[in-house]
Amino acid sequence: MTQGKTGTELAEPPKKPVTVSINGNAYRADEGECLLTVAERVKIPIPHFCFEQSLEPYGACRLCMVGVVHHGKTVMETACTLRAKEGLTVLTDTPDIVKYRTILFELYLAEAPKSAVVKEMAARYGVTKTRFLRRVDTGDPLGGACILCGLCVRVCNEIMGAGAINFINRGPYTVVNTPFTEPSRDCYGCGACAAVCPTHAVSLEDRGGERILHSWSETKVPLSQCVSCGKYFAPAALEKSVLSRIEPPLRDDLEGLCPACRAKKLAKKEILAATGGDPGDA
Amino acid sequence: MTGVFDRAAGEVAGQKKILPGKPRIAVGLATCGIAVGGEKVYERLQEIIKKTGVDISLAKTGCIGYCREEPLVNITIPGKPLVILHKVTEEDAEGIVEAVKKGTVPYKKALCRVPSWDHVTGTVITYGNGFDEIPLYADIPFFKHQKKVILRNAGFINPEDIDEYLAVGGYAAAEQALTRMDSETIISEVEKSGLRGRGGAGFPTGMKWRITRDAPGAAKYIICNADEGDPGAYMNRNEMESDPHMLIEGMIIGAYAIGAKEGLIYIRAEYPLAIRRLVHAIGEARALGLLGKDIIGAGFDFDIRIATGAGAFVCGESTALVASIEGRTGRPHPRPPRLTDPGGGLWGIPSDLNNVETWCNIPVIIRNGSGWYAKIGAEKNAGTKVFSLVGKVDRVGLVEVPLGTSLNTIVCDIGNGGAQGKKVKAVQTGGPSGGCIPVRLFDTPVNYESLNAVGSIMGSGGIVVMDEDTDMVDIARYFINFATGESCGKCVPCREGLRHTLILLNRLIARKGTAKDLETLALLADTIKNTSLCGLGQSAPNPVLTTLAYFREEYDALVKP
Numbered sequence: 054m055t056q057g058k059t060g061t062e063l064a065e066p067p068k069k070p071v072t073v074s075i076n077g078n079a080y081r082a083d084e085g086e087c088l089l090t091v092a093e094r095v096k097i098p099i100p101h102f103c104f105e106q107s108l109e110p111y112g113a114c115r116l117c118m119v120g121v122v123h124h125g126k127t128v129m130e131t132a133c134t135l136r137a138k139e140g141l142t143v144l145t146d147t148p149d150i151v152k153y154r155t156i157l158f159e160l161y162l163a164e165a166p167k168s169a170v171v172k173e174m175a176a177r178y179g180v181t182k183t184r185f186l187r188r189v190d191t192g193d194p195l196g197g198a199c200i201l202c203g204l205c206v207r208v209c210n211e212i213m214g215a216g217a218i219n220f221i222n223r224g225p226y227t228v229v230n231t232p233f234t235e236p237s238r239d240c241y242g243c244g245a246c247a248a249v250c251p252t253h254a255v256s257l258e259d260r261g262g263e264r265i266l267h268s269w270s271e272t273k274v275p276l277s278q279c280v281s282c283g284k285y286f287a288p289a290a291l292e293k294s295v296l297s298r299i300e301p302p303l304r305d306d307l308e309g310l311c312p313a314c315r316a317k318k319l320a321k322k323e324i325l326a327a328t329g330g331d332p333g334d335a
Numbered sequence: 336m337t338g339v340f341d342r343a344a345g346e347v348a349g350q351k352k353i354l355p356g357k358p359r360i361a362v363g364l365a366t367c368g369i370a371v372g373g374e375k376v377y378e379r380l381q382e383i384i385k386k387t388g389v390d391i392s393l394a395k396t397g398c399i400g401y402c403r404e405e406p407l408v409n410i411t412i413p414g415k416p417l418v419i420l421h422k423v424t425e426e427d428a429e430g431i432v433e434a435v436k437k438g439t440v441p442y443k444k445a446l447c448r449v450p451s452w453d454h455v456t457g458t459v460i461t462y463g464n465g466f467d468e469i470p471l472y473a474d475i476p477f478f479k480h481q482k483k484v485i486l487r488n489a490g491f492i493n494p495e496d497i498d499e500y501l502a503v504g505g506y507a508a509a510e511q512a513l514t515r516m517d518s519e520t521i522i523s524e525v526e527k528s529g530l531r532g533r534g535g536a537g538f539p540t541g542m543k544w545r546i547t548r549d550a551p552g553a554a555k556y557i558i559c560n561a562d563e564g565d566p567g568a569y570m571n572r573n574e575m576e577s578d579p580h581m582l583i584e585g586m587i588i589g590a591y592a593i594g595a596k597e598g599l600i601y602i603r604a605e606y607p608l609a610i611r612r613l614v615h616a617i618g619e620a621r622a623l624g625l626l627g628k629d630i631i632g633a634g635f636d637f638d639i640r641i642a643t644g645a646g647a648f649v650c651g652e653s654t655a656l657v658a659s660i661e662g663r664t665g666r667p668h669p670r671p672p673r674l675t676d677p678g679g680g681l682w683g684i685p686s687d688l689n690n691v692e693t694w695c696n697i698p699v700i701i702r703n704g705s706g707w708y709a710k711i712g713a714e715k716n717a718g719t720k721v722f723s724l725v726g727k728v729d730r731v732g733l734v735e736v737p738l739g740t741s742l743n744t745i746v747c748d749i750g751n752g753g754a755q756g757k758k759v760k761a762v763q764t765g766g767p768s769g770g771c772i773p774v775r776l777f778d779t780p781v782n783y784e785s786l787n788a789v790g791s792i793m794g795s796g797g798i799v800v801m802d803e804d805t806d807m808v809d810i811a812r813y814f815i816n817f818a819t820g821e822s823c824g825k826c827v828p829c830r831e832g833l834r835h836t837l838i839l840l841n842r843l844i845a846r847k848g849t850a851k852d853l854e855t856l857a858l859l860a861d862t863i864k865n866t867s868l869c870g871l872g873q874s875a876p877n878p879v880l881t882t883l884a885y886f887r888e889e890y891d892a893l894v895k896p
């Protein structure tokens with residue numbers, strides 16, 4: 054867990070409106086706002102893999118490079134780490150950026166040859182081939198689609214607080230997995246990693262009363278069964294952790310119900326109350 | 336407080352150890368000396384002295400840096416010059432003691448004599464005259480062109496005895512700073528001296544101190560970067576092993592100026608002797624009231640702790656270093672926040688990080704004044720710099736010269752050109768990520784800007800010499816291989832780009848490459864340099880880019896037409 058502030062928090066306090074220029078057009082932004090967010094809002098495409106609003110800027114994918122114009126000189130910086138301020142002037146497609154971005158995309162195409170997302174994004178920037186040797190790893194639990202953006206690791210550690218997965222090895226041998234590539238005992242099975250993964254590399258499935266995280270060393274997490282309808286609805290550990298954190302606690306009579314049954318029960322109660330029926334055994 | 340600091344008493348005690356009024360034999364025992372058998376020489380001497388009962392004082396010193404001539408032994412006979420013996424073996428011990436007993440030295444083993452030695456911070460130790468047949472220190476070509484400021488005590492004093500440091504003016508600067516100077520005066524002295532960080536980037540030290548001091552919040556940390564991960568670089572190791580108090584004194588002054596109560600030395604675990612000597616020196620300093628509460632009675636509290644790193648090259652990078660101390664994975668993060676920013680330093684507290692040698696420059700700046708210091712070296716590159724001169728050079732060793740000295744002076748005058756009479760072809764400066772500079776550019780002055788202009792870097796001061804037999808493409812492959820293994824894996828240009836650079840180089844060397852591959856190689860190297868997240872990736876392609884620029888014909892020869 055880092056003690057640092059998240060991307061949004063950093064942008065928060067001043068809220069002073071400023072004008073920034075992107076590709077020659079002026080846009081309003083809040084002072085301190087992340088430039089990548091500003092660009093997304095005004096629909097100027099800047100490719101990126103490792104940015105997520107709720108996390109600190111990470112600066113790893115290097116795709117979001119823009120040219121910052123300052124005193125007539127253009128310096129490349131990552132848009133995710135760039136903060137809006139009055140007069141900030143950036144260009145998203147200078148010849149240098151186009152040149153370097155092409156190589157970066159080619160590196161991604163070679164690193165994650167199985168990723169449709171990478172292929173699509175690269176193609177949008179005119180890159181359809183790679184000069185570099187493609188990785189072939191038939192046994193890769195991430196199916197040859199991971200580009201090591203670190204989002205799954207960060208979400209698991211910083212947001213969920215589970216710390217079930219991390220980087221293993223370093224340099225070109227880096228992979229993401231559970232410690233010692235053994236099934237994790239810390240994993241909630243929440244699936245936040247899969248949800249956040251830009252290349253849909255994380256594979257998990259619900260089978261019977263279990264959620265199986267294929268990518269994370271086949272970690273198996275038991276699912277809670279609804280006491281009313283009998284459906285499996287959420288990983289048990291996650292349910293427990295969430296229940297322990299809500300204030301005031303969930304009413305006893307709603308415990309063990311899946312969201313659908315919970316809603317049904319609440320609705321029924323409301324109706325009975327409105328029609329003067331007896332809510333006691335609802 | 337453990338004791339009232341009495342510098343004068345220590346100074347007198349220390350001078351009695353350096354000039355004991357009887358013969359003294361001191362063996363150079365830094366890692367280098369130990370590696371070539373210095374310890375055995377020491378033990379043998381100890382045995383003989385004990386057995387024969389002669390009245391000789393036996394001591395350890397650090398290292399004067401002439402690696403090729405190790406093990407080195409100093410002999411001091413009262414009234415005579417200090418004599419440095421070289422390539423001393425166990426078998427020589429008997430003869431040495433015999434000669435010393437007769438008031439002389441074994442001439443055949445003598446490298447040079449030192450009638451008096453200027454310890455720069457105000458103390459000159461006068462040994463004496465005589466032994467005229469032995470060449471003077473100042474006439475030895477390896478020493479002649481050097482200027483010893485940082486290494487002023489290395490090889491002369493016992494690094495495990497604080498008295499000997501006090502004897503040569505040690506801690507006078509700290510005393511002066513803490514009792515007679517305020518933070519502002521010290522910082523402006525450091526600024527005026529022109530000192531720039533010796534860790535590689537050359538950031539002005541005084542300015543970094545000022546930024547840290549003025550950062551919000553009362554708590555500050557100072558950190559010493561002793562990671563020294565470049566293969567072939569060992570300046571910092573020798574500085575700590577030969578004169579650990581110089582570093583501690585620099586940190587005390589810095590802490591006082593910045594307002595830090597705690598300092599950390601981040602040192603690689605592969606430096607056990609340096610760690611031992613630092614731990615010992617910190618203990619000695621605490622015992623004398625130079626660390627701890629109410630230092631020198633000046634009402635200032637400061638202490639130093641040691642943090643050991645696992646020796647990953649990238650952990651020398653500032654943000655990775657902090658992550659590593661905090662127990663996180665040593666991976667860089669984008670700056671800002673910088674270490675000096677609130678939230679960015681160690682445990683989120685604004686921190687000043689400086690290289691070992693940067694700290695070592697502080698006592699002499701305070702003692703002799705910024706004006707004195709600024710006159711050494713070159714425009715915007717004040718002071719001296721210690722280099723490790725290694726590779727295919729005749730005289731391997733640690734060399735200290737004013738910044739701005741030409742490569743020619745370092746490699747040819749001091750290093751005497753190629754080993755075994757071979758012709759020198761190029762040098763690589765700045766460690767694994769420096770560039771290769773061809774011989775025709777050897778009039779390049781060694782300063783931050785000129786090295787950058789020829790595609791290389793100062794780095795921490797490694798100079799690797801290559802001779803006519805060296806294959807430059809293979810050299811590039813060697814360094815790329817190193818960098819690939821040291822990449823932390825966070826960002827794609829470095830992680831994947833270096834891997835493919837290595838693949839391309841291997842293909843070329845196997846003579847399977849094409850002209851197209853050469854083109855890709857150049858473009859890829861350029862991309863890595865310009866898009867990587869941290870300094871490792873940003874500089875790792877330098878060996879490729881410079882060999883492509885200066886030795887293109889060697890690449891072309893590998894490519895099928």
Ligand SMILES: Cc1cc2nc3c(=O)[nH]c(=O)nc-3n(C[C@H](O)[C@H](O)[C@H](O)COP(=O)(O)O)c2cc1C
Nearest residue numbers: 532533534560563564651652653689690693870871
């Ligand atoms: C990959 C990498 C390795 C580094 N290794 C070291 C090192 O071993 N020692 C060091 O002092 N600085 C090293 N640095 C530089 C530090 O990040 C930092 O700039 C320096 O310690 C600051 O001190 P200075 O201002 O005294 O030079 C390294 C930088 C990078 C990018």
Ligand code: SF4
Nearest residue numbers: 199200202203205250
């Ligand atoms: S699995 Fe997905 S989220 Fe995790 S590092 Fe790889 S690409 Fe990023």
Ligand code: SF4
Nearest residue numbers: 823825826829869872
């Ligand atoms: S440049 Fe290399 S060492 Fe630096 S962050 Fe990127 S991958 Fe890690």
Ligand code: FES
Nearest residue numbers: 101112114115133
């Ligand atoms: S989004 Fe900016 S570096 Fe990845």
Ligand code: FES
Nearest residue numbers: 367398400401402
């Ligand atoms: S001889 Fe000691 S450092 Fe080289």
